[in-house]
Amino acid sequence: MKLTMRLGPRSYDIILRRGALGRVGQLVNLSRKVLVVTDSGVPQQYLSTVLAQCPQGVPVVLEQGEGSKSLAVTERLCTAMLQHGFARTDAVLALGGGVVGDAAGFAAxxxxxxxxxxxxxxxxxxxxxxxxxxxxxVNLAGTKNIVGAFHQPCLVVADPDTLATLPPRHVANGLAEAVKTGLIGDAALFELFEKGGAQQSVEEILYRSLAVKKAIVEADEREAGCRAALNFGHTIGHAIEASRGLARRQLYHGECVALGTLPMLESPAVRARVRRVYRALGLPVRIRYDGDEIYSHLVHDKKAANGAITLVKVKQPGSYRLERVPVEALRAVIGDGIG
Ligand SMILES: NC(=O)c1ccc[n+]([C@@H]2O[C@H](COP(=O)([O-])OP(=O)(O)OC[C@H]3O[C@@H](n4cnc5c(N)ncnc54)[C@H](O)[C@@H]3O)[C@@H](O)[C@H]2O)c1
Ligand SMILES: [Zn+2]
Structure with a gap:
């Protein structure tokens, strides 16, 4: 399956196909210097598959985990490119999860x-x-994604075969973002989760999620308006993720987002449906926290400008509304926990 992100001169193809990792070189020019960035948790076999297609490939293996989204890693990647004489016509290739993609993309x-x-x-x-x-x-001083850039890829190659080695908790973690996408933009995608058997429909889930996100990004590439919808669940989710008080629970990004969506659902009936889906996927549906700490993270959220913050709310799966509220109004919403 192929989707094309249409952004004028920054347009690119998104290839979603089993086995596609072995054919990246047929889709884009790899006969140049290519910094192949991966991390220590990504199975070596995928790196070998990519390097076999990059005659001038320079591999860099980061330490796995969110800690690699740092300016120190940006410096390491740029230094490697400088030392290997990379020119403006050369390329960076990310092979891994969101951490590798965010860090390598920022260096590019x-x-x-x-x-x-x-x-x-x-x-x-x-x-x-x-x-x-x-x-x-990358992250800085405990604040997520605070130093970054909009930099579109020139090609995305998603090979579902690579998910076979991903631990089940990480599979569910990613599916949380797909549930989120269904809730804001594709009721049929959400219903796929309600029917169960997410594993069997994984390719349809991937495709539908990408299609919704693509349409939103095409309409608002730099988040001046509707792209904010993709932050559904992320306002409180990011605060949970950043909470030192919750650090011992070591919740993943998608798990935090799943929790963060629950207070933003405007109908108790829909909330019950979403909880059922999360439970079936093994995602968390309740959490206790220090509400003051969570609130302090929200106040410092980069999206809270002039004392106000835009919330994404969902009444029925498949559509959303944006609501601008004073940051203080969120203290009551946060309470002492969710669920
Ligand atoms: N740029 C964006 O638009 C955007 C959107 C959502 C999330 N994010 C970011 O994405 C990050 C989370 O990404 P993630 O959940 O992919 O985490 P991750 O990149 O840390 O990957 C999870 C773990 O899986 C391992 N792994 C990767 N591929 C594997 C495979 N095929 N088999 C076995 N193990 C594998 C990794 O080594 C890592 O330990 C967060 O930093 C978040 O902020 C960015
Ligand atoms: Zn997210």
Whole structure:
């Protein structure tokens, strides 16, 4: 399956196909210097598959985990390119999940003010969501994605075969973003989850999620308006993710987003349906926290400008509305926990 992100001169193809990782070189020019960025948790066999197609490939294996989204890693990647004499016509290829994609994409955006970026996502989260749309970033001083750039890839190759090695908790973590996408933009996608058997319909889930995100990004590439809908569940979700008080639970991004969607559902009946879906996927549906700490993260959220924040709310699966509220109004919504 192929989708094309239509963004004028920044348009690109998104290839979703089993076995596609072995054919990246047929889709884009790899006969140039290519910085192949992956991390220590991505099975070696995928790196070998890619490097076999890159005669001048320079592999960099980051430490797995969110800690690799740092300016130190940006410096390491740019230094590697400089030392290997990369020119503006060379490329960066990300092979991994959202962490590798965000870190490698940001280095591609920075090096020589922007070189080609090829994204080969290997987690569910990256295949349904983070690999398209052009948002790249690293974290700084405990604040997520605060230093970044819009830098669209020139090609995205999602090979569902790579998900076979992904631990089940990471599979579910990524599917949380697909549930989110269904809730804001595709009722049939949400219903696929309600029918159960997400594993059997994984390709349809990936395709439908990418199609919804593609349409939103095409309408609002730099998040001046409707792209904010993709942040559904992320306002409180990011605050949970950043909470030091919750650090021992080591919740993943998608798990935090799943929790964050629940207070933003405007109908108790829909909330019950969403909870059922989350439970079936093994995602969390309740959490206790220090509400003051969660609130303090929200106040510092980069999306809270002039004391107000835009919330994404869903009444019925498949559509959303944006609501601008004073940040203080969120203290009551946060309470002492969810569920
Ligand atoms: N740029 C965007 O638009 C966007 C959107 C959503 C999320 N994100 C970011 O994505 C990140 C989370 O991404 P993630 O959930 O993919 O996490 P991740 O990149 O940390 O990957 C999860 C783990 O799976 C391992 N792994 C990757 N592929 C594998 C495979 N095929 N088999 C076995 N193990 C594999 C990795 O080594 C890692 O340990 C967060 O930093 C989040 O902020 C970015
Ligand atoms: Zn997300």
């Amino acid at each position: 955006a920075c090096y020589m003010r922007g070189i080609d970026f090829i994204n080969c996502p290997t987690t569910t989260l990256a295949q349904v969501d983070s690999s398209i749309g052009g948002k790249t970033a």
